[in-house]
Amino acid sequence: MTTFDADGLTLHEVEANVWELERDDGMDVPARVFANEDLLEHIKDDRTLSQLRNVACMPGAVAPALCMPDGHQGYGFPVGGVAAFDAEDGCISPGGVGFDINCGVRMVKTNLTYEDVRGREEELVEALFDAVPCGLGGGGVHDGNHTDLEKALERGVDWCLEEGYAVREDLEHCEDEGMRPDADPDAVSKKAKDRGASQMGSLGSGNHFLEIQRVTDVYDDETADAFGLAEDQLVVLIHCGSRGLGHQVCSDYLRRIEQEHPEFLEELPDKDLAAAPAGSEVAEDYYGAMCAAINFAWVNRQLITHAVRETFADVFDASWQDLEMDLLYDVAHNIAKRETHDVYVTEDGYSLDGDGGRVERDLYVHRKGATRAFPAGHPEVPKAYRDVGQPVIIPGSMGAGSYVLKGGDGSLDRSFGSTAHGAGRLMSRTQAKDEYWGGDVADDLREQNEIYVKAASGSTIAEEAPGVYKDVDEVVGVSDDLGIGDLVVRTFPVCNVKG
């Protein structure tokens, strides 16, 4: 059997692109990495694998702890991690969701082609840059107050509909229809709300961006047709999260868990895993606050969508409806969710693939830097896509393509209905700033790739240089080979507004 040694641990290749960390005495369940050997090389020297092993030791872990092909080391849990814990006697972990709650991405379609925008990239980017607040700090598309914020936290995109920032079809083309009903605004601190009120409809910083892209390749004609995507079509990708509000919710609950459950923390292999026992008051409060932050992030992306539609209408002198700027889909990348899954009880604990006795379990499924990828026929896939599978949007780096996949038939048996979320970082932000200078990166993109980039700060461009990321082609290739998310189309950047 092929093995791969990394981070002081040994992986065994149990089938093509599936590497297992065998269960040792400390682990409740085995752990698995979905990757090829090139991708494994990238996690050889960081803490990804030991972090994944730690996740497999957590109370109530069900079936394997998983790392997607774009995985890398994170805070407590690896980014690219998928982990399910029993919702009755397991746990929920802010570290398993991440600081940027419901960081995610949506794709807005247009009926324009690359020819329509060619030569007007600078004009379009300047107009978008003026219309969508970006970078660190306050300011948003909607001049928020606390009354609006409460409604946004409670109702998500449904609030945008009432305010004229959304149409009914936007809700129908969003994961969870843009609203988590379990949201509990009372569980969100005043400090978090203060930060959120001034950031309603803002891009933020880091890897967040607004990008105009063109469809360059169609791999699956039938599904592309169902998604309304065709070669040469212009689309808009909006990638952002819950800004300071989500960050504050995460920080608040990490502190509360430390204060209220020190004995529970003590038993975890790493304090950064910071889980709350299922059923405890803090677990319920965190779930309610996290769901409110999820709603906030959806409102954020919807408000930006509104601003993008108005900007396109201005620049191209036509209404956004005439430009057919409909939402393809909006997916969350950093969330935990109560979901019911079929699992199988085996001698070794649990499996997902039908070996053993079937039981239905209520779980907290954590997707941290991972995308839900439900297959055709699943009741939570919107009606428009029920026959083909949900759209899965995977952004690449600034200089690389992005992909639209469809939820694969293998995703429920392999990964709790999940796949990768992006290219995945190769190096830290600090290291990136040593290796690159923002101005040079932007010049290279313009001269070599004809991609026009405008950013709030030069150092952000350096931190996000294409060379800082893995090869997204390899990431989606593994997803497609495993049948957890299947290739539909590839896009390539035309111009980009960076936070």
Add this chain to the structure above:
DNA sequence: ATGTCC
């Protein structure tokens, strides 16, 4: 990711 430490 993030008013990159209240």
